[in-house]
Amino acid sequence: MEPVLLRARGVTDSQAIATYLAAGGYEGLKKALAMAPDAVTKEVLDSELRGRGGAGFPTGRKWSFVPKDHPGPRYLICNADESEPGTFKDREIMEYDPHQVVEGIAIASYAIRANTAYIYIRGEFLRWTRILEVAIEEARRAGFVGRNILGSGYDLEIWVHRGAGAYICGEETALLESLEGKRGFPRLKPPFPAVVGAFGKPTVVNNVETLACVPHIMTRGAHWFASIGRPRNTGPKLFCVSGHVERPGVYELPLGVTFREIIEEHCGGIRGGRKLKAFFPGGTSAPIMTASEVGVQADFDACAQAGTMLGSGGIIVLDETVDMVEVAANVAHFYAHESCGQCTPCREGADWCMDILDRMTHGHARPADPETLLRICRFSSNGMTICPLGDAYALPISSMVTKFREEFDRRIQTATPLPQKKLPVLPWLGPRPGFGL
């Protein structure tokens, strides 16, 4: 398919507003400003665009939840806190086509009648923070941002807000807390951000890629967008493929393509002619899939049907050489480090899983370990925690234990008793929580 979101990749000077304008940039905003805000929302609703950040919630519906009669300010937040392991697509958009994001923000803000928008970007992305700031400034000088945009009477300010290192701030309510200058503790829902969001006001939080789709929907129409992919899973999607493939990278493909096509055709297959063992379909928060499931379609509904999720589209491919116990230990380390600590099942559970999996990796597995892992995961998933981080570690770990049980059992057969002295930290794993700077 012809590139849409990545059409500027490889184009000279693609970040500049002149390049963007020459390619028809900001036409979508012009069109939107000539319409009623609700008509813009209706167009996005008709396109069946679903959120690209991970949850896959229909974007137009999210916008429509903002109360129409609310007197005070409302906010639009662009979530650029890209932190899900295996995900590096938003960075690609910001690198090659930052104006696409700025235009998407402007259209979305107009649709929900917000006069202030914030881009919440992860702290490590300083390079892309600068790129966005330059793009916003260019857009301001060209009259696409600021007061009375293109003479429409509509005002919009866009500010970039830099995070400071916390995976949890990609969760929308934690993001709002962080934006408000607090620790990034997720909020209980309801109330949903559309009603009580940033600074207590109605707020919509959309992912970078979601917003980047919006200008194209405006210029080319909802029906064009809906014709890509398959029903209820429409539009182009950025798939980030990493791990053991010949050609890792970001690929723009219609939703509904199979994982086999992505891995074998687009990415050139498994590196070194090895065999596929397993893959995470949408970041490590998504339950793992085995080689036999590679024929599943990469879209929201097909993944849900297969008992996993498309998530952010971060596909991590693992070849036959990997040890699943070690992979599980690595995943557990990530979530134990990133749990915010509010809810006991997540704070303690992720830590316990990490301890057990570390011990198993060291060769000291105990007969009860696999069942203990599954029990911990059961108590941390399906609504036991304020935000989905409880599920985000529990579902992948339990999927690894279930689908690769023989590898966990083999560890028990070859185990030696736990020595009395404290185990060293696995040298190749990250520091344990609390062992940062």
Next chain:
Amino acid sequence: MSTRPIVAAPSEAVAEVVFDATMQERVSDVLRRYPTTRAAILPVLWLCQERYGWISPGVVRAVADRLGESTAFVEGVVSFYTMYYTRPPARYVLQACTTLSCAWCGGRELVEHLKGRLGIDFGETTPDGTFQLVGVQCLGACGTAPVIQINDDYYERLDANRLDAILDELARRR
């Protein structure tokens, strides 16, 4: 190579901090972006880290005073996030990604190499204060693994030889 070294203010110099006119102006510029003063905490802490190299207890007090917050509240914010240095960092902070894609695509070997070359472990600094090694979680550059962030910059598709050349160059510059 454009990576700038961190120049961390000595502890004595930032035991008590008074914002000068330039800082005050920058803080005011940040404040006008938000409807509350509290929302300025993260950006103001970034301004301070840029200026002083790290967030000392004196910096925390100055930020709290300027924004009308308690020291405890600001301290709570600082300690939640991983990127604010609460001790003076080395000139170059090497942040090696230890998450799945990097770890399984050469990251583990790279970290071993780094530890051997520098003679330090995660969380430690070389005796001359040039390099500090930190193991970090996913940096969002999995397609170009393995990745190490040095101060503000990403270094991607690394191997031991390329990393050695980069470190040689950085070490020479001091």
